[in-house]
Amino acid sequence: xxxxxxxxxxxxxxxxxxxxxxxxxxxxxxxxxxxxxxxxxxxxxxxxxxxxxxxxxxxxxxxxxxxxxxxxxxxxxxxxxxxxxxxxxxxxxxxxxxxxxxxxxxxxxxxxxxxxxxxxxxxxxxxxxxxxxxxxxxxxxxxxxxxxxxxxxxxxxxxxxxxxxxxxxxxxxxxxxxxxxxxxxxxxxxxxxxxxxxxxxxxxxxxxxxxxxxxxxxxxxxxxxxxxxxxxxxxxxxxxxxxxxxxxxxxxxxxxxxxxxxxxxxxxxxxxxxxxxxxxxxxxxxxxxxxxxxxxxxxxxxxxxxxxxxxxxxxxxxxxxxxxxxxxxxxxxxxxxxxxxxxxxxxxxxxxxxxxxxxxxxxxxxxxxxxxxxxxxxxxxxxxxxxxxxxxxxxxxxxxxxxxxxxxxxxxxxxxxxxxxxxx
Amino acid sequence: xxxxxxxxxxxxxxxxxxxxxxxxxxxxxxxxxxxxxxxxxxxxxxxxxxxxxxxxxxxxxxxxxxxxxxxxxxxxxxxxxxxxxxxxxxxxxxxxxxxxxxxxxxxxxxxxxxxxxxxxxxxxxxxxxxxxxxxxxxxxxxxxxxxxxxxxxxxxxxxxxxxxxxxxxxxxxxxxxxxxxxxxxxxxxxxxxxxxxxxxxxxxxxxxxxxxxxxxxxxxxxxxxxxxxxxxxxxxxxxxxxxxxxxxxxxxxxxxxxxxxxxxxxxxxxxxxxxxxxxxxxxxxxxxxxxxxxxxxxxxxxxxxxxxxxxxxxxxxxxxxxxxxxxxxxxxxxxxxxxxxxxxxxxxxxxxxxxxxxxxxxxxxxxxxxxxxxxxxxxxxxxxxxxxxxxxxxxxxxxxxxxxxxxxxxxxxxxxxxxxxxxx
Numbered sequence: 001x002x003x004x005x006x007x008x009x010x011x012x013x014x015x016x017x018x019x020x021x022x023x024x025x026x027x028x029x030x031x032x033x034x035x036x037x038x039x040x041x042x043x044x045x046x047x048x049x050x051x052x053x054x055x056x057x058x059x060x061x062x063x064x065x066x067x068x069x070x071x072x073x074x075x076x077x078x079x080x081x082x083x084x085x086x087x088x089x090x091x092x093x094x095x096x097x098x099x100x101x102x103x104x105x106x107x108x109x110x111x112x113x114x115x116x117x118x119x120x121x122x123x124x125x126x127x128x129x130x131x132x133x134x135x136x137x138x139x140x141x142x143x144x145x146x147x148x149x150x151x152x153x154x155x156x157x158x159x160x161x162x163x164x165x166x167x168x169x170x171x172x173x174x175x176x177x178x179x180x181x182x183x184x185x186x187x188x189x190x191x192x193x194x195x196x197x198x199x200x201x202x203x204x205x206x207x208x209x210x211x212x213x214x215x216x217x218x219x220x221x222x223x224x225x226x227x228x229x230x231x232x233x234x235x236x237x238x239x240x241x242x243x244x245x246x247x248x249x250x251x252x253x254x255x256x257x258x259x260x261x262x263x264x265x266x267x268x269x270x271x272x273x274x275x276x277x278x279x280x281x282x283x284x285x286x287x288x289x290x291x292x293x294x295x296x297x298x299x300x301x302x303x304x305x306x307x308x309x310x311x312x313x314x315x316x317x318x319x320x321x322x323x324x325x326x327x328x329x330x331x332x333x334x335x336x337x338x339x340x341x342x343x344x345x346x347x348x349x350x351x352x353x354x355x356x357x358x359x360x361x362x363x364x365x366x367x368x369x370x371x372x373x374x375x376x377x378x379x380x381x382x383x384x385x386x387x388x389x390x391x392x393x394x395x396x397x398x399x400x401x402x403x404x405x406x407x408x409x410x411x412x413x414x415x416x417x418x419x420x421x422x423x424x
Numbered sequence: 425x426x427x428x429x430x431x432x433x434x435x436x437x438x439x440x441x442x443x444x445x446x447x448x449x450x451x452x453x454x455x456x457x458x459x460x461x462x463x464x465x466x467x468x469x470x471x472x473x474x475x476x477x478x479x480x481x482x483x484x485x486x487x488x489x490x491x492x493x494x495x496x497x498x499x500x501x502x503x504x505x506x507x508x509x510x511x512x513x514x515x516x517x518x519x520x521x522x523x524x525x526x527x528x529x530x531x532x533x534x535x536x537x538x539x540x541x542x543x544x545x546x547x548x549x550x551x552x553x554x555x556x557x558x559x560x561x562x563x564x565x566x567x568x569x570x571x572x573x574x575x576x577x578x579x580x581x582x583x584x585x586x587x588x589x590x591x592x593x594x595x596x597x598x599x600x601x602x603x604x605x606x607x608x609x610x611x612x613x614x615x616x617x618x619x620x621x622x623x624x625x626x627x628x629x630x631x632x633x634x635x636x637x638x639x640x641x642x643x644x645x646x647x648x649x650x651x652x653x654x655x656x657x658x659x660x661x662x663x664x665x666x667x668x669x670x671x672x673x674x675x676x677x678x679x680x681x682x683x684x685x686x687x688x689x690x691x692x693x694x695x696x697x698x699x700x701x702x703x704x705x706x707x708x709x710x711x712x713x714x715x716x717x718x719x720x721x722x723x724x725x726x727x728x729x730x731x732x733x734x735x736x737x738x739x740x741x742x743x744x745x746x747x748x749x750x751x752x753x754x755x756x757x758x759x760x761x762x763x764x765x766x767x768x769x770x771x772x773x774x775x776x777x778x779x780x781x782x783x784x785x786x787x788x789x790x791x792x793x794x795x796x797x798x799x800x801x802x803x804x805x806x807x808x809x810x811x812x813x814x815x816x817x818x819x820x821x822x823x824x825x826x827x828x829x830x831x832x833x834x835x836x837x838x839x840x841x842x843x844x845x846x847x848x
Contacts, residue, residue, distance in 0.1 A: 414796055421665065422801060423665060
């Protein structure tokens with residue numbers, strides 16, 4: 001079967017005027033209808049997901065976990081849809097109102113972005129997520145999930161289409177690339193005229209593939225080499241708690257901590273505390289020479305049950321660990337920390353731990369990352385944590401949107417100009 | 425000579441921290457120094473431009489006009505630099521300030537976008553334009569002008585570099601691709617990791633080429649199939665003046681009018697007025713059958729000295745004329761006008777002429793263009809006319825920026841998060 005991805009995308013585009021004309025109540029009604037359907041009739045989705053899990057028996061455990069939908073997860077997704085329906089409508093908002101000297105009245109008005117593309121891996125919840133975010137913001141969407149979740153996605157899209165019909169919205173607005181064929185991904189990325197923004201959801205290789213092949217703007221993200229700098233004026237006990245949180249609370253995600261930089265003045269005091277704590281939490285430490293020297297000088301000894309404390313190898317400070325591993329470096333001060341982050345960071349999430357507001361302000365000014373932190377865990381870089389109500393993605397590019405993307409980042413604007421038969 | 429474009433771009437990127445750290449006064453000092461240099465010592469630029477003009481003796485007259493720099497034009501460019509220096513600094517502005525329930529304090533802060541690329545044709549003024557806009561906004565730039573203006577651009581870039589040095593800014597911040605080789609354009613478009621945003625300045629084919637080959641986000645624009653709809657409730661005499669302005673004030677630019685749609689109820693009255701007026705102004709009219717019928721029924725006769733009034737051919741309503749040519753169609757009403765624009769428009773600038781506020785509101789809601797107008801000429805779609813102080817480009821894409829782009833659209837933001845050793 002050859003699936004005409006470009007045709008799907010053009011049909012989705014053709015649904016845009018109806019979506020743009022639909023009031024918020026109608027778009028929110030879709031979300032409510034979808035939640036109600038998932039609650040009232042979860043069986044088709046659960047059965048399809050069981051089939052995917054059975055077919056994917058050889059997948060590794062984390063992958064199977066990402067693939068799994070059960071009653072509780074489905075209920076949580078339904079609750080999320082209701083919560084999204086309760087968020088303010090981003091469309092129609094007027095901003096930048098002004099009257100020019102010639103009397104022309106101008107404003108900008110928020111409108112949908114257009115057709116969103118999404119390419120993602122195992123997690124079938126992304127199907128609901130993107131469909132819901134798209135319709136909430138008046139956008140159409142073309143979805144291509146991983147082949148291992150094909151049956152689950154198909155069942156979820158059936159519910160999405162039924163809910164669109166319930167709400168009187170065009171079912172073409174959410175198109176599903178119902179094909180396990182990798183060529184469909186290439187076709188989707190090539191549909192540059194039909195898709196306004198491509199959202200990859202997955203690991204670094206998926207993001208790189210999309211950036212390389214996409215003929216439309218792509219949300220770049222998915223990689224975070226995140227740093228915390230422990231300043232000489234840090235509260236060391238509290239700094240330790242922040243580092244432990246940033247490293248261990250969920251080590252497999254992009255805002256988890258990768259490298260700790262310690263001011264030389266406190267290295268002898270702090271590094272033994274840090275090593276003892278993380279070592280006991282199962283975190284493998286990779287030490288730069290100066291960090292090793294400070295630990296050795298302090299007489300630090302690994303306890304038999306702890307994780308390894310090893311010397312950092314070449315490139316270790318340029319890696320996103322996604323695991324219980326942490327690089328440690330000693331720096332001469334604030335500017336050296338900033339320089340290290342500029343050289344090794346990925347512009348995702350980086351912070352300073354200090355009680356000195358001046359040092360913090362300098363760090364927040366000079367570190368050029370999507371999110372910069374003073375005395376907080378890097379794990380907060382997240383749409384929900386930032387109070388955006390919903391998260392589309394975390395962008396590390398600078399164009400269009402940077403950092404956690406909320407509903408507003410799924411909109412564009414039009415300029416509205418009102419005159420009295422004005423001529424130039 | 426093989427020019428290492430990627431190296432140029434990486435050097436420009438390396439200048440970013442110094443630019444981001446430079447206060448507005450220093451960036452504005454660059455603009456002032458550049459203006460002063462152009463005023464005090466225009467000879468090298470004028471001599472280089474004379475050489476380009478001599479080498480381009482076979483270029484057509486409009487091209488030679490775009491290429492030409494004289495004392496007056498250079499003085500106007502210097503004045504423009506001073507005006508730009510006087511605009512407010514877009515950097516450092518804080519917005520979206522909020523304190524979350526957990527006590528985290530968040531805001532977004534405007535930062536430079538990064539490295540801008542610019543690919544343009546004959547006009548050497550674009551060299552100054554992009555260099556000035558880039559430095560004003562703390563960005564670096566890599567410039568590639570047309571080969572026919574190579575000597576002019578080289579002389580202008582020398583002035584830019586001298587002014588950067590005057591202001592204590594890194595000269596690498598504005599890089600110039602000093603090569604007439606088309607391969608340099610391809611190399612620039614391939615430098616996806618080093619350039620954050622590519623700005624094409626030129627015709628439709630340049631834009632299409634950039635979109636096809638760029639490995640970074642591109643400002644899409646350069647094409648406008650612009651419409652004015654004359655509603656039944658329009659003041660016909662005033663509508664005529666707006667149409668004449670939109671079509672004839674500068675027909676070669678993208679916001680010039682391409683098609684007039686006339687409500688059937690006023691076609692018999694308005695079309696003879698319109699035809700007589702434009703015909704006398706040398707505008708060739710291309711009539712859809714209904715427009716032809718209305719004119720014929722009104723007994724309209726071409727005057728011998730006027731431009732041709734001909735039947736529209738296939739595709740005539742899908743063309744950007746860039747000349748004194750205008751398509752005319754009769755429609756059954758507002759929704760038919762909106763449907764025509766959706767089908768044939770390019771999403772640039774489209775307007776309604778009417779005294780009926782309800783009809784206008786419906787049009788402004790439903791027409792999905794970068795700029796929508798009520799009772800004004802489409803020729804206003806321009807950064808300076810919109811009061812943005814400066815114009816980077818007019819974007820017809822929906823991502824990042826839509827319509828006239830001002831200084832703000834050359835910025836990104838960072839999220840700044842301040843806590844009290846917060847953990848998640």
